[in-house]
Structure formats: structure tokens, C-alpha cells
Amino acid sequence: EVQLVESGGVVVQPGGSLRLSCAASGFIFDDYTMHWVRRAPGKGLEWVSLISWDGGSTYYADSVKGRFTISRDNSKSSLYLQMNSLRTEDTALYYCAKDLTEGGAYSPPDSWGQGTLVTVSS
Amino acid sequence: EIVMTQSPGTLSVSPGERATLSCRASQSVRSNLAWYQQKPGQAPRLLIYGASTRATGIPARFSGSGSGTEFTLTISSLQSEDFAVYYCQQYNNWPPSFTFGPGTKVDIK
Numbered sequence: 001e002v003q004l005v006e007s008g009g010v011v012v013q014p015g016g017s018l019r020l021s022c023a024a025s026g027f028i029f030d031d032y033t034m035h036w037v038r039r040a041p042g043k044g045l046e047w048v049s050l051i052s053w054d055g056g057s058t059y060y061a062d063s064v065k066g067r068f069t070i071s072r073d074n075s076k077s078s079l080y081l082q083m084n085s086l087r088t089e090d091t092a093l094y095y096c097a098k099d100l101t102e103g104g105a106y107s108p109p110d111s112w113g114q115g116t117l118v119t120v121s122s
Numbered sequence: 123e124i125v126m127t128q129s130p131g132t133l134s135v136s137p138g139e140r141a142t143l144s145c146r147a148s149q150s151v152r153s154n155l156a157w158y159q160q161k162p163g164q165a166p167r168l169l170i171y172g173a174s175t176r177a178t179g180i181p182a183r184f185s186g187s188g189s190g191t192e193f194t195l196t197i198s199s200l201q202s203e204d205f206a207v208y209y210c211q212q213y214n215n216w217p218p219s220f221t222f223g224p225g226t227k228v229d230i231k
Binding site: 035037044045046047050059061062095100106107108109110112113114115 | 123156158160165166167168171177178207209211213217218219220221222223224225
């Protein structure tokens, strides 16, 4: 059974930094592209970023480009999101999610964690 | 940037009835369209990908159709566990981005 467990969400001041982690199990982690998706309070889902199976390719939503960095450690089956220059509008529940397709394709996420809450507030 | 819209915003349906949800893309996404269900306090659940392929374990009462810019999710006979918010998501363009629609809430009539 696929399990994705996010951690690292806290209350942080505007302009601050934070690193989210996601521990994966139940599948061959380094066979899959991984995603971060967020949901702000009272709002809908917003895709944030993805990283290829080998970490060689990364892509970001325009709203976070230049401020967030996605990375992975395949030896630890772990995914990360480094968040810098945080803004109040980054307040959201952040989900780690596994890509549907094994290998190099980029397809919709099919397995999700329960999320970790990031609150950006002074 | 591809913009996704969904209609209606809220759909009130009685159990056992059919529900039809619409999703529109601002430009063609071919068949690169997914549907998700999200219930309060739960993670999203992938229902449909490739516009019409049901994900593993998804009941046959869920079906997707469409291509290009117009898509539909149909729930043939609503069960109590189907009352939730439904999102469409495109994954067509390059460089990759996975734009979600704003969602349709399906509630009990």
C-alpha cells in the first residue's frame, strides 16, 4: 500500500523560510515523478511543483517560481520542498503526491498524503 | 497559461439521481484531463485520467468524456458517499503544469 507522510508545516512569518518533507513507502520511489499540491483555506487545489524520478527535471507553478525548490533523496525515499520568501498567500495545506505513471512521463497524481499545514502570518 | 473553468459551482442532487459536471479549458488539452474527488478532511482521490479512463478501484458509475476544450464527468446514480467537491485538472501543456479548475460541489438536494 502506498503511503505518503508529510511533515514540517508550522506557523512562519512573512519573508521566512520552511522546508517540508514527505516520507514515501509501499512503492519503488525512484521509479516515479513526484508532486507537491496545495489547498489554501476555503480555496481549491493548486499544483505547486514536480520533480522527475531522478531529480534531473523540476517544474514549478508561476506563483512559486524562484521562491520554492523541490528536491528528492531516492536513497531515503523522501521528497522535499524548500520554501523561501514566504507570503501570506502561501498559507495552505501542502500535499505530497505520487505520479500515476511509472517512468519518465508526467501524468496526474494518483496517491496523496494527508497534507501538512503551513501558515504564514505575523 | 491554460485556464480551467467548471460549472456549475454547486450541484444539488438527490441520492440515486444522475449528476453531470462540466469542465472547460481555455485552449485544447487534447485528452490530457483528470477528475478528482475531495471530501472534507480527506486527500483528493483520482477518479478519471486521459479524459475517460477510470483510475484503479473507481466504481463504474463514474464516467468521463470529452476532448479538446470541453469535458464532462457523469455520476450515473449518486450514492451517499459521492457528495463531495470535484475538480478537473489539465496536464497537457509544455513545460509541464497541472492546472486545476475551481471545483464543483455536489451536495444533497
